[in-house]
Amino acid sequence: MNLKKWWSFLLALxxxxxxxxxxNGGDDETGTDPExxxxxxxExxxxxxxxxxxxxxxxxxxxxxxxxxNIAFFSPPEHQFNPIYYTxxxxxxVMDFIFEALFxxxxxxxxxxxxAESYELNDDQTEMTITLNEGITxxxxxxFTADDxxxxxxxxxxxxxxxxxxxxxxxxxxxxxxxxGESEEFEGVVAEDDQTVIFRWEESSVTPEFNxxxxxxxxxxxxxxxxxxxxxxxxxxxxxEVVGTGPFxxxxxxxxxxxxxxxxxxxxxxxxxxxxxxxxxxxxAVITGLLESGDVDMVIQPDGIVPSDVAxxxxxxxxxxxxxxxxxxxxxxxxxxxxxxxxxxxxxxDTDNFIENEKLSDVRVRQAIVHALDRxxxxxxxxxxxGLLQGSGQVLHAPFPEAxxxxxxxxxxxxxxxxxxxxxxxxxxxxxxxxxxxxxxDPNGEEYVLTLAYPTGNEPxxxxxxxxxxxxxxxxxxxxxxxxxxxxxxxxxxxxDDQSIDMYLMGWGLxxxxxxxxxxxxxxxxxxxxxxxxxxxxEMIQRGLSAPxxxxxxxxxxxxxxxxxxxxxxxxxxxxxxxxxxxxxxxRVGGITEDPVTMLKDPHLWYVQE
Amino acid sequence: xxxxxxxxxxxxNTEPPMPEAKEQKKSYSPTKLIxxxxxxxxxxxxxxxxxxLVVIFSFSAPLFVEHDPAQTNPLNTYAEPxxxxxxxxxSSGQDNFARLxxxxxxxxxxGVFIMLIVSVIGVVLGSISGYFGGWIDSIIMRVTDLFLIxxxxxxxxxxxxxxxxxxxxxxxxxxxxxxxxxxxxILRGTYLTLRERxxxxxxxxxxxxxxxxxMKHMIPNAIGPIIVNATIIMAQMxxxxxxxxxxxxxxxxxxxxxGAMLNEARSLNILTGMPWAWMPPGIMIVITxxxxxxxxxxxxxxxxxxxxxx
Numbered sequence: 001m002n003l004k005k006w007w008s009f010l011l012a013l014x015x016x017x018x019x020x021x022x023x024n025g026g027d028d029e030t031g032t033d034p035e036x037x038x039x040x041x042x043e044x045x046x047x048x049x050x051x052x053x054x055x056x057x058x059x060x061x062x063x064x065x066x067x068x069x070n071i072a073f074f075s076p077p078e079h080q081f082n083p084i085y086y087t088x089x090x091x092x093x094v095m096d097f098i099f100e101a102l103f104x105x106x107x108x109x110x111x112x113x114x115x116a117e118s119y120e121l122n123d124d125q126t127e128m129t130i131t132l133n134e135g136i137t138x139x140x141x142x143x144f145t146a147d148d149x150x151x152x153x154x155x156x157x158x159x160x161x162x163x164x165x166x167x168x169x170x171x172x173x174x175x176x177x178x179x180x181g182e183s184e185e186f187e188g189v190v191a192e193d194d195q196t197v198i199f200r201w202e203e204s205s206v207t208p209e210f211n212x213x214x215x216x217x218x219x220x221x222x223x224x225x226x227x228x229x230x231x232x233x234x235x236x237x238x239x240x241e242v243v244g245t246g247p248f249x250x251x252x253x254x255x256x257x258x259x260x261x262x263x264x265x266x267x268x269x270x271x272x273x274x275x276x277x278x279x280x281x282x283x284x285a286v287i288t289g290l291l292e293s294g295d296v297d298m299v300i301q302p303d304g305i306v307p308s309d310v311a312x313x314x315x316x317x318x319x320x321x322x323x324x325x326x327x328x329x330x331x332x333x334x335x336x337x338x339x340x341x342x343x344x345x346x347x348x349x350d351t352d353n354f355i356e357n358e359k360l361s362d363v364r365v366r367q368a369i370v371h372a373l374d375r376x377x378x379x380x381x382x383x384x385x386x387g388l389l390q391g392s393g394q395v396l397h398a399p400f401p402e403a404x405x406x407x408x409x410x411x412x413x414x415x416x417x418x419x420x421x422x423x424x425x426x427x428x429x430x431x432x433x434x435x436x437x438x439x440x441x442d443p444n445g446e447e448y449v450l451t452l453a454y455p456t457g458n459e460p461x462x463x464x465x466x467x468x469x470x471x472x473x474x475x476x477x478x479x480x481x482x483x484x485x486x487x488x489x490x491x492x493x494x495x496x497d498d499q500s501i502d503m504y505l506m507g508w509g510l511x512x513x514x515x516x517x518x519x520x521x522x523x524x525x526x527x528x529x530x531x532x533x534x535x536x537x538x539e540m541i542q543r544g545l546s547a548p549x550x551x552x553x554x555x556x557x558x559x560x561x562x563x564x565x566x567x568x569x570x571x572x573x574x575x576x577x578x579x580x581x582x583x584x585x586x587x588r589v590g591g592i593t594e595d596p597v598t599m600l601k602d603p604h605l606w607y608v609q610e
Numbered sequence: 611x612x613x614x615x616x617x618x619x620x621x622x623n624t625e626p627p628m629p630e631a632k633e634q635k636k637s638y639s640p641t642k643l644i645x646x647x648x649x650x651x652x653x654x655x656x657x658x659x660x661x662x663l664v665v666i667f668s669f670s671a672p673l674f675v676e677h678d679p680a681q682t683n684p685l686n687t688y689a690e691p692x693x694x695x696x697x698x699x700x701s702s703g704q705d706n707f708a709r710l711x712x713x714x715x716x717x718x719x720x721g722v723f724i725m726l727i728v729s730v731i732g733v734v735l736g737s738i739s740g741y742f743g744g745w746i747d748s749i750i751m752r753v754t755d756l757f758l759i760x761x762x763x764x765x766x767x768x769x770x771x772x773x774x775x776x777x778x779x780x781x782x783x784x785x786x787x788x789x790x791x792x793x794x795x796i797l798r799g800t801y802l803t804l805r806e807r808x809x810x811x812x813x814x815x816x817x818x819x820x821x822x823x824x825m826k827h828m829i830p831n832a833i834g835p836i837i838v839n840a841t842i843i844m845a846q847m848x849x850x851x852x853x854x855x856x857x858x859x860x861x862x863x864x865x866x867x868x869g870a871m872l873n874e875a876r877s878l879n880i881l882t883g884m885p886w887a888w889m890p891p892g893i894m895i896v897i898t899x900x901x902x903x904x905x906x907x908x909x910x911x912x913x914x915x916x917x918x919x920x
Contacts, residue, residue, distance in 0.1 A: 285876035292878060308688060308701060309879045377684035386685045388702070456858060463702040466864045467682045483775050483862045 067608035068276045069589050071599075072296040074284040074303075075457035075487040076256035082236035083215035084156050085163045088491060089302050089509040094279060095215070096600040097248035097261045098139075102130060102149065103213040107595050109327075109513025111209035115144070115216065115245065125204040125547060128212060132195045136268040139243045142220050146191035151219035153189040154178070160228040162347030164526040167519045168214045173200040204547030206556075210514050218243050247272045247604035256486075257281055263604075272604035273591070284459050292316060297589045300599040302328065302509050304582040306459045307392040313584055322583040324596040325403035328509040329396050329578040330461055332452075332468065334360045334369075335504070336572060337531030338497040351523050354531045359442070359450060359502055364429040366571040370415040371422035372475040378464055379577050388460040388467065393579040398564030399508070399517055401578035403596065405553065406515035406560040413568045414575075422475040431476075439478040453482045454505035455490035461505055464576065479503075494529050504529075505576075510597075515560055517541055521567065532572035540566065647912040654908020660901035664894070668714030677705035679712040680864035688884070697886045700874050702864075709866035710890050716867050717898065720782055720851040725844040727786030732793030733836060737824050739794065740801025751798070754791035762788075766850070770859045781854075781861055785847060793839045800832045834913030841906035845899045852895055868895050 077090040083099050086092065102116040113119060119130040136144040155161060157169045159181040169175055172188025190198045199212050221235045221243050235241045242250040245268070248261035259279040263272040282290060288309040290296040299305050303326075305313055313319055337354035360366060375395040380387015397414025400406040415421075426432070430443030442448040450472075454465040462484060469479040482501065485493070494504050506529075508520065518541045519525060523533040544550060544559040568575070583599045585592055591605040638646065648654055677695070683703030691698045697706035739750040757765075769784055770776055776784075804810060805828075813823050829836075854860035855869025863870065868891040875881045875888035 283876065285874075286878075288878040289876075289881070306877060309877055312879045312882070374684065380684070380687070386687050386703075388684055388687065390687070459701065462863075463682075466680075466702060467684050469864075470680075470682055481862070484858070 064608055064610065065273055066275045067273075068278055069274055069297045069606060069608065070278045070280055070295065071298045071300055072280045072282045072287050072290060073300050074282060074287065075455070076281045077259075078488040078491065079237060079255060080231065081242045081250060082230060082233075083217060084152070084161070084165055085231045085236065087164055087495070088487065090281070090487065092509075093300065093600065094250070094259050094261070095244075096246075096598065097277065097603055098242060098244035098246045098250060099215040099217070100245050101213045101215045102132075103209045105513055105595075105597060109596060111213055111513075116212075119209075119212075121208060125206070125208055125551070126201050128199045128205075128208045129192070130197050130199070130212065132197065133268065134195065136245055137266055138218050138220070138245055139249045139264055140221075141266070142218065143194075144216070144218075144245050145194040146197040147194075148216050148219045149197045150186070150189045150191045151223060152214060152216045154186050155217065155222065155227060155230065156214065157186060157188075158227045160226075162228075163231070165214065167522075167525055168211055171201050171203065171205060171211065173202055175202075204551075206545045206547055206550040207514050207516065210512060210516075213512075216245070247602075248277055251276065267604055269602075270604055273607040274603070277603060277606075284457060288313060291319060291584060291586065294586065294588070298583075298585040298592075298599060300583055301581065301597075302326075302507065303458060303579055305584055307388075307390040307582065308459075310390070310392065310582050313582075318587045319584050320587070322585070322594060322599065323580050324583075325401060326393075326509075326579045326581050327401060327403050327513070327597060328507055329399060329401055330458075330464075330505070330507040330576045331396075331399075331573040332373075332576060333494070333504050333506060333530045333573050334366050334532075334571070335497075335502050335530060336360055336366075337533065338499050339531065341497075344496045349524055349526050349528075351531075351533045354533060355499075357499075357502060359448065362429045363570060364425045365431065366574075367415055367569070368422040368425035368429070368431075368475065369472060369477065370571050370574045371418045371425065372472050372477070373468060373574060373576075374417045374471055375576055376417065378460075378467060388463045389577060389579070392582065393577040396575040396578050397568045398575065399520070399567070399573075400515055400560065400564060403578075404515045405513070406557060406564070408557065408561040408564065411561055411564060413565045415568065415571070419475050426475065426477070433476055438476065439473070440476040447478075449478045449480050450502040451480045451482060451500060452503045452505070453490060453493060453501040454484050455487040456484045457487055458507070461507070465505060495526075497531070513597075515556075516545060517560075517563070517567075518545065521572070530572045532570075534570060534572075537563065537566060537570070644912045648908050651908040651911060653904045654911075657901040657904025657908065660897055661905060664714060664898050664901065665718060668711060668718055671708075671711040671715065675708045675711050677708040679704060679708040679866040681705070682864065688880075690884075691886050697890055698884065700871070700887060701877075701880075704864065704866075706871065706887055706890070709871055710868070710894065713866040713868045713871060713891065714894060714898075716778060716861065716865065717848045717851055717895070719778060720785075721844040721848040721902075723782040724786045724789065724847040725840050727782065728790045728793055728843050729836060729840045731786070731790040732797055732839070733829065735790070736794045736797025737801060737828065740798035741805060741820065741824055741828065743802075743805075747798070750794070754794055757788065757791040763853075766854065767857075767859055770854065776859075776861060778861055778865075781851070785850065789843060789847070793836075793843065796835055796839055797832060800835050801828060804828050804831055834910070838906055838910045838913065841902055841909060845902040845906070848895065848899055848902070868892075 073090065073093055075090050077094055078086070078088050080086040080091055081095055081098070083095060086095065100115050102114060103111040104114040106112045115133055115136060116130045117133045119128055121128050132144070132146060138144055153169050153172070156163065156165045157175055157178050159179060169188065174183060174185070174187035177183040178186045188200050192198055199208065201208070205211055222230055222233070225233050230236060235243060239250055239252055247264050247267040247269070249264050251260040251262040253259040258281065261277045261279065263275055265271045280296065282296070284306050287296060287299055288305055291299060291313065310321070313321060335357050337356050339349065340353050340355055343350055343353055378387060379389045379393050379395055380391045385391065394402060426440055431440040431448060433439060434441045434445055440448055452465060452468065454461065456462060465481050465484070469481050472479050493501060494506065520527045521537060522528065522541055523538050540559060540563040544556050544563065549555045588608060588610070590607045590609050592599065593601040593605065595601045681704060683699065685703065686699055687701055687703045689695050689699040695705050695707065697710060699705055700709070735750050739747045766785065766788060769788065773780060773784065810823060810827060813827055851860055851867065852869030852872065855867040856873045858873065860867055860869055871891040872888055880887050
């Protein structure tokens, strides 16, 4: 009896604790995730595809109309629901329902027309003429036209634009002049008539479909807004004001907790079966429990379920796992330079102004750090034994995971786990322990401490922070680990070059099949968070896209393989791992389209079966 | 609580009630009475015993724990209990048993030090407020109101978030500075009644200074509420520290903490499949807090003559 009491007391304690966690899930916590500014290059317009090719809607007989589907992921969005300004994958999860692009990837990662009906390229691929689908309307009923496309590309090229998406437009004819404000007309994108738009590039474009695949924003809304104010305009952030062409519209939300999306009954590809979709931000550790209890119907990108719970989920009869190899990856970035605070305020990226971080500017130090990391151990065995990932992933040496065609399985690149080599390199660079405290001092004999920042949310990544600290201590590098921050706060200090951090953990979620690393690694792009300036690398990246050679995938594979080797030796990042995703859905949801990069394709086809 | 102060002795001796001497034995001094009443309370004695066990268990850790509680081992995560890892390992490969033992040190330190800080602040401010009254009382009481109207947990979370890089010292000081108003108010109330008692009047008539009256006459007579509230606060703070660590706002990893160990049990897999990882810290929290509460109850009964004979 007594014992029984004890047990029930314990149980009660446990549950109240669980409840607490559940309520807080979103905001406080801990948690977070990995994530990453989504993409790099790719964005992800996912939404529907031309549903035509796969048979449009309902495949399923017992689709019941209406209902709601609850979807969970683990870090809060940054609350920027405008495709031209958002940076995080969590915002992308919301926007995937709302915005669409002219092209989107199919299940083989090839870009296919989406808002576009068809397109033609001229022979040297400098000009692409796109015909748009008819009958597409914005959420507010206005017709979608070629002018919206032109407007979108003008906005990401505008002199006042401070976002990170300029790489979609920067090879178009007249970009430089337009960006500098010297020309009113943007010759690179022209509306021929309402249904026809023409893209023109300075040089042959190797990836024309990709360059034309940026999500389109409505001109009739933002045309009246000063370009500099679009980011904070209510149509970029507020319920009922965010207007796209997608199958769902942004409804009520509780910031950092849940986001309700309402069906767009006039969706051009067919009205959604569901009434609403509710996106919930939940601590990764509790998501599995919510899935089992039925509080959550789907667990989506990034990453999905925590690897240690996969075995439990496999046991659940009513849950299906979707486990494509991720195109993205996790890494530890080295802040090799910082933008001066004036540039941060002005939203300028000027490589000449970067302030060097002397603690990490010596490449031997960065190499030593990579040599000191036992990444194999972090990933764990293939059998699911051990590791932070329980084997759900692979060690990475360059930003091309196995799922990418640029991944070269024969390449012998990367710096192996070798603590002796690490210490040798440190000594060569002049870092030695001169005062006998067990940690190296810098070449001037000053104390040497590296600060590592990491976000909450992604459990393996959170655990990795302490592992990294201890592995670096083994070779004598003193790491000060910052208390983890929520993802939006973390991402802000990284993007805005907070000089108190030297290293940071983050990930990239790449939704495009094209491996061009230019959007992240070119010296002058905003996503070059490490502020790594390297002409050799820039030149190689450019070579990978230079026509006519680059029309051949084999040529590009060679270039990228060479570049991968270079980047793995220069180590702007310590690449950590690439996940095998662990997305999941219960049987309650039908009509899900399987896709290698997203769970959110064609949500208008989803239905609820009770 | 060492021997009766002159003030209270005088009070007891001058007021005639005790020497009724129904008993043959000679009467006890107030301190002895308190001790006697305390040890007559079985739960309280059990509490002392359990608490001592927890203290010894936690602080003798280096003698019998081989593993460093902070040392991660990515190759050996989620291990089951074995001869080497008595309670298995957690998601970072840290030894659960070492974390359990060393985590106890953190919890106890947090509890004791916050209790000390709060008691000092509470006694000083409560004394001033209750003894002097007037405008200084108003000011102090409005400040306590200010603290008390904030939702407590929210205030703590906000402060901890702003501070970043929390360690034990910072956490203790922060919580101490947030928690003091309750005990201050209670002491003020005690002082308000004490202030009107005859022995205070007589001390004052005899020319004692305010400081002397507070130190020699009032504090000894308020020692009961002080000690009782201190123990309650200690128990509360141990729970609070665990709660903060549980939701990720406590002392950051890799420092071990019971709350952080419980945190791992949010994962369904660990909750259902690895009870050895989260049950021991849960049980330790319960034992520690219960024992302190038993002690506190025992002390309250012992100090309060009205509840002494049941």
